[in-house]
Each structure stands twice: as structure tokens, then as C-alpha cells.
Amino acid sequence: MNTSALGLRVLVTAGAAGIGRALASTFHEAGAKVFVCDVDADALSELRAEHPEIGTTLADVAVPSQVDNMVDLAAAFLGGLDVLINNAGITGPTARVEDIRVADWDRTIAIDLNGMFYCTRRAVPMLKASGGGSIINLSSIAGRLGYPLRTPYSAAKWAVVGFTKSLAIELGPSNIRVNAIQPGVVEGDRVNRVIAARAEAAGVDFETSRKQFVSTISLRRMVSAQDIANMALFLATPAGASISGQALSVCGDHGALA
Numbered sequence: 001m002n003t004s005a006l007g008l009r010v011l012v013t014a015g016a017a018g019i020g021r022a023l024a025s026t027f028h029e030a031g032a033k034v035f036v037c038d039v040d041a042d043a044l045s046e047l048r049a050e051h052p053e054i055g056t057t058l059a060d061v062a063v064p065s066q067v068d069n070m071v072d073l074a075a076a077f078l079g080g081l082d083v084l085i086n087n088a089g090i091t092g093p094t095a096r097v098e099d100i101r102v103a104d105w106d107r108t109i110a111i112d113l114n115g116m117f118y119c120t121r122r123a124v125p126m127l128k129a130s131g132g133g134s135i136i137n138l139s140s141i142a143g144r145l146g147y148p149l150r151t152p153y154s155a156a157k158w159a160v161v162g163f164t165k166s167l168a169i170e171l172g173p174s175n176i177r178v179n180a181i182q183p184g185v186v187e188g189d190r191v192n193r194v195i196a197a198r199a200e201a202a203g204v205d206f207e208t209s210r211k212q213f214v215s216t217i218s219l220r221r222m223v224s225a226q227d228i229a230n231m232a233l234f235l236a237t238p239a240g241a242s243i244s245g246q247a248l249s250v251c252g253d254h255g256a257l258a
Contacts, residue, residue: 132175184251
């Protein structure tokens with residue numbers, strides 16, 4: 001199975017930490033030339049220290065002018081484009097729908113959906129000029145399952161699936177494949193804080209809370225950022241050459257969100 005990314009020119013949004021960092025590192029180690037943007041200057045500095053060969057810039061994907069500048073810098077650094085990974089996203093507010101502030105709704109949609117559009121509209125001409133390529137959009141299992149109290153995030157991630165499918169049909173004749181990855185619960189500090197808070201609220205210990213947290217996952221465990229990066233590498237390389245228009249869950253078979 002050929003998952004070599006040798007010679008691929010790859011742009012990753014929000015690529016300096018978390019899943020984005022795993023994506024950037026994995027493609028770099030597989031032979032790709034990689035450029036990332038992020039809003040976190042410190043995380044970008046850490047990435048450059050570890051991988052000085054990876055190009056970086058500050059950019060907020062919710063701001064079209066910053067996206068334009070970022071894509072211009074990426075084009076100059078990479079010399080073209082073969083793979084766009086739309087990874088940038090935020091979790092948004094946790095509240096009943098009647099209590100969600102309009103500003104919080106708008107910010108979630110601006111980053112999780114509009115930013116994906118801003119990046120894609122600029123990237124597609126570059127992919128066409130390269131003779132084709134791959135777009136990988138990060139959705140979520142919240143884009144497959146209902147997610148009470150998290151309607152802005154879930155709405156955006158469902159929209160990403162529709163965006164992905166429509167683009168796959170539109171861009172297929174140009175040899176551009178478009179897929180979405182739907183991560184489940186990704187292990188790390190953020191989810192550990194959530195579990196700890198639930199444990200405190202329920203009056204149980206951390207391990208009991210963790211087991212409850214993964215009880216609706218068939219594999220009874222979370223996924224890693226590396227699991228997501230591995231799927232992206234598969235989709236973008238010859239191994240995934242016939243896959244397009246799909247929303248692929250990497251979640252351990254997560255049955256419900258609550």
C-alpha cells in the first residue's frame with residue numbers, strides 16, 4: 001500500500017498544535033513539503049523549532065484578507081499545491097439554544113465553516129493548475145450525531161459534510177478528490193479536563209468518570225491525533241486514490257454524544 005507523500009505540497013490550517021500538529025508532522029515525515037497557518041504564535045514557534053523545514057505563518061481563517069495573505073505565502077513557499085487540509089475549528093459555546101449569544105454562534109460558524117470556504121476558494125485554482133489533488137475537511141462525529149447544548153458546533157460540522165460532498169461532485173472532473181474526516185473524542189489535556197469536571201460534578205473519581213465517558217464507544221477508548229493524521233495521509237496518497245465524497249469517522253464507533 002503506497003502512503004508515501006513524497007513530492008506532495010501540503011497546506012494545513014491550524015497546523016501548529018493538536019490534530020493540526022500531528023497532520024503537519026505526519027505529512028512532513030512521509031516526504032511532503034508542508035506549510036501551516038495558526039493563530040497561536042507560540043505554537044508556531046515550537047513547530048518551527050521541531051521542524052524548521054515546515055513553512056509557517058499567523059492567520060485567522062475567519063478573516064478573508066488573512067486567508068488571502070496566507071495562501072499567497074503558502075503558494076510562494078510550496079511552489080504550488082497538491083493537498084489542502086482544512087483543519088481549523090473551535091468548539092464554540094456550551095449552552096441551551098435560547099441562551100447562546102449571537103456573537104458566539106457567529107464566531108463558531110465563521111471559523112468552522114466560513115473559514116473552510118475562504119481557504120478552499122483560493123486553493124482550488126492552485127489544485128487545478130497542479131492537475132488535481134486532494135482536499136480533506138475536518139468535520140466531527142458531531143456532524144454525524146446530534147449534540148445537545150452544542151448546536152453551533154454540530155451545525156457547522158454537519159454543514160462541512162454537505163460542503164464536502166458538493167465539492168467532490170463539482171471538482172471530480174478536475175481530478176480533485178474531496179473527503180471529510182469525522183474525529184471522535186480525541187485524547188489529550190482538553191478532554192481530560194472535561195472528564196475531571198464531570199467527575200467532580202458527579203462526586204466520583206477520575207477513572208470512574210473516564211469509563212462513563214467512553215461507555216458509548218464500542219472500543220471503549222478515545223482516538224489519538226495520530227489516528228486522524230493517519231487517515232488523512234491515506235486519503236491524500238495513492239492508497240486512497242479512488243476515495244472521494246466521503247465522510248469517514250475515526251471514532252472507535254461512537255454511538256451517542258451527550
